[in-house]
Amino acid sequence: MSLSTAIRDRDVAELPSKRDEDWRWTDLRGLIRVLPPPSSPVEGDLDAGRFDELVQRRIVVANGRGEAVIDVPAGETAWVSLRFISASDGAHAASASIVVGAGATLHLFETYEGQGAYVAQTSLTFALGEGAAVERVVLANDSAGGVSVSQAEVRLAPRADFAQTVVTSGGRRQRIETRVAHPGGHASLRLDGVYLLAEKAHADLTTVVTHDGLDGSTEQLTKGVVRDQARGVFQGRIVVAEGADRTDAKMGHHALILSDKAEVDAKPELEIYADDVACAHGNTVGALDDDALFYARQRGMSEVEARALLTEAFIGEVIDRIDQDEAREVVRAWAAERLRG
Amino acid sequence: MLSVKDLHATVGGNEILKGLSLEVPAGQVHAIMGPNGAGKSTLSYVLTGRDGYEVTQGTATLDGEDLLALAPDERAARGVFLSFQYPLEIPGVPALTFIRTALNAQRRARGEDEVTAPAFLKLAREKAAGLKIDFDMLKRALNVGFSGGEKKRMEILQMAMLSPRFLILDETDSGLDIDALRIVADGVNALRSPERGMLVITHYQRLLDYITPDAVHVLAGGRIVASGGPELAHQLEAEGYERYEKAAA
Numbered sequence: 001m002s003l004s005t006a007i008r009d010r011d012v013a014e015l016p017s018k019r020d021e022d023w024r025w026t027d028l029r030g031l032i033r034v035l036p037p038p039s040s041p042v043e044g045d046l047d048a049g050r051f052d053e054l055v056q057r058r059i060v061v062a063n064g065r066g067e068a069v070i071d072v073p074a075g076e077t078a079w080v081s082l083r084f085i086s087a088s089d090g091a092h093a094a095s096a097s098i099v100v101g102a103g104a105t106l107h108l109f110e111t112y113e114g115q116g117a118y119v120a121q122t123s124l125t126f127a128l129g130e131g132a133a134v135e136r137v138v139l140a141n142d143s144a145g146g147v148s149v150s151q152a153e154v155r156l157a158p159r160a161d162f163a164q165t166v167v168t169s170g171g172r173r174q175r176i177e178t179r180v181a182h183p184g185g186h187a188s189l190r191l192d193g194v195y196l197l198a199e200k201a202h203a204d205l206t207t208v209v210t211h212d213g214l215d216g217s218t219e220q221l222t223k224g225v226v227r228d229q230a231r232g233v234f235q236g237r238i239v240v241a242e243g244a245d246r247t248d249a250k251m252g253h254h255a256l257i258l259s260d261k262a263e264v265d266a267k268p269e270l271e272i273y274a275d276d277v278a279c280a281h282g283n284t285v286g287a288l289d290d291d292a293l294f295y296a297r298q299r300g301m302s303e304v305e306a307r308a309l310l311t312e313a314f315i316g317e318v319i320d321r322i323d324q325d326e327a328r329e330v331v332r333a334w335a336a337e338r339l340r341g
Numbered sequence: 342m343l344s345v346k347d348l349h350a351t352v353g354g355n356e357i358l359k360g361l362s363l364e365v366p367a368g369q370v371h372a373i374m375g376p377n378g379a380g381k382s383t384l385s386y387v388l389t390g391r392d393g394y395e396v397t398q399g400t401a402t403l404d405g406e407d408l409l410a411l412a413p414d415e416r417a418a419r420g421v422f423l424s425f426q427y428p429l430e431i432p433g434v435p436a437l438t439f440i441r442t443a444l445n446a447q448r449r450a451r452g453e454d455e456v457t458a459p460a461f462l463k464l465a466r467e468k469a470a471g472l473k474i475d476f477d478m479l480k481r482a483l484n485v486g487f488s489g490g491e492k493k494r495m496e497i498l499q500m501a502m503l504s505p506r507f508l509i510l511d512e513t514d515s516g517l518d519i520d521a522l523r524i525v526a527d528g529v530n531a532l533r534s535p536e537r538g539m540l541v542i543t544h545y546q547r548l549l550d551y552i553t554p555d556a557v558h559v560l561a562g563g564r565i566v567a568s569g570g571p572e573l574a575h576q577l578e579a580e581g582y583e584r585y586e587k588a589a590a
């Protein structure tokens with residue numbers, strides 16, 4: 001079952017459904033009765049991208065059209081923005097291939113920008129050479145009517161460093177999935193996420209990390225804020241295979257629910273088959289602290305302002321972990337707009 | 342200035358304030374003393390509008406305006422400030438950011454311009470130095486990991502920066518070492534003025550040696566059961582509350 005096959009064959013029977021354990025909270029089969037026709041090309045000029053000023057190379061893939069091939073030769077550094085634009089009521093699939101050579105560095109700023117009631121699927125592959133470093137910042141701004149699934153396969157090499165931060169406001173249904181093959185060998189992985197959901201938005205952050213060798217580390221922190229009738233889904237799975245000894249893995253997921261009708265579903269899983277493994281995980285779902293809110297209001301902040309301050313501080317812990325200064329501030333400003341809007 | 346008449350309030354369905362009346366004229370400092378559980382903190386929360394503290398009877402006005410009809414932040418903008426008995430920790434929000442946000446919110450609510458960043462920093466440096474607070478501490482998340490005494494000092498710093506008109510200090514002296522007590526008292530005394538009123542809740546005479554009150558009230562069983570001059574505090578220290586608790590019961 002896959003959305004890309006369903007789009008290609010216009011066959012709803014191919015859609016992932018809640019019968020698939022992995023998709024039970026993001027049921028596309030139950031949602032989409034008929035797949036829309038293929039999206040037509042996007043006409044006219046595009047607005048500037050949020051990260052345009054930070055990069056040397058800008059790649060745009062609109063309604064599934066456009067080549068996204070990034071190849072950073074060994075030892076070099078590249079700054080690239082990658083925009084996936086959906087502007088249609090149709091269906092389309094896109095793909096991107098990213099290769100980062102040994103010792104090379106890639107700063108990748110990826111956005112999803114949507115308008116309309118589209119159904120979109122995006123596949124990305126990342127292959128990192130030994131000692132390669134990637135910082136991937138994903139800002140997902142799908143439309144309230146859009147269905148979007150992004151699926152990344154990441155292959156690390158020893159001593160590689162892959163740091164990812166996904167920040168999303170969800171969609172009608174949206175899933176951002178990252179699967180990482182982790183060879184150990186002192187490679188390090190950071191997989192962070194923030195979801196800020198209002199009205200009927202749905203976002204699903206799914207990650208699967210498989211540690212296959214000695215001495216690997218994974219650090220994961222996801223935080224969400226959901227209000228109205230929104231729904232956040234976090235599925236985080238870390239598998240430490242037999243022989244992947246001395247793996248260090250941390251996973252945290254924390255969500256704030258700001259209304260009675262909002263919902264968060266979380267499934268953190270650590271599966272450990274190796275020895276001498278340091279693993280920690282924490283998962284909390286709660287409301288804003290009423291006492292802290294009163295304290296802020298006693299000092300003069302309106303309820304709206306006090307809530308915004310406390311929720312921005314809550315997700316700030318994740319945003320602060322973005323390495324690149326300018327990108328971090330772009331993301332922070334985008335998040336503040338969502339929280340105050 | 343502050344006028345409280347026949348105030349009754351419940352918390353969690355229990356009546357805690359049972360007909361409390363109190364007048365604090367502008368320019369005066371009134372102390373409130375009383376046994377644990379008497380309702381002192383309850384009074385401070387009722388006056389500042391905390392959720393869960395329900396007024397069932399009586400009035401509370403500031404300069405004739407009905408306080409009880411206002412939201413907590415509206416009361417703050419009118420100049421009501423509470424130094425909390427147990428200040429809250431605010432993870433992820435540096436003290437400076439918190440205070441600047443509060444100050445600007447109050448100023449906007451009063452139709453004043455926001456303070457500029459340089460003016461704000463100058464004010465913060467000046468007030469922190471006066472209270473012997475290391476300026477770097479203001480870059481840390483407010484009250485997170487601060488010692489009890491540091492939290493109380495931080496309350497007084499916020500008070501000094503917000504420059505309120507009516508101050509309620511709820512056991513600001515507890516947890517302070519002897520030097521800190523003097524520093525905090527100096528900070529409070531600096532705010533004494535003919536336009537300001539203060540309500541100082543304390544268990545100890547010691548604080549009142551530094552902040553001389555115009556009047557002392559005994560709060561027991563949800564009511565003011567005795568009032569007098571500064572000498573009343575000395576008498577309480579010597580004799581305890583036994584006879585007032587009987588009177589209240």
Ligand SMILES: Nc1ncnc2c1ncn2[C@@H]1O[C@H](COP(=O)(O)OP(=O)(O)OP(=O)(O)O)[C@@H](O)[C@H]1O
Pocket residue numbers: 352353355357375376377378379380381382383384426
């Ligand atoms: N949420 C609550 N539900 C029920 N009773 C409460 C609640 N909060 C406070 N009380 C009760 O109200 C009474 C008054 O409490 P309050 O905190 O006002 O006392 P206090 O005079 O400030 O005491 P202390 O000197 O110990 O600070 C106490 O008996 C307390 O147990």
Ligand SMILES: [Mg+2]
Pocket residue numbers: 381382383426511512
């Ligand atoms: Mg108290």
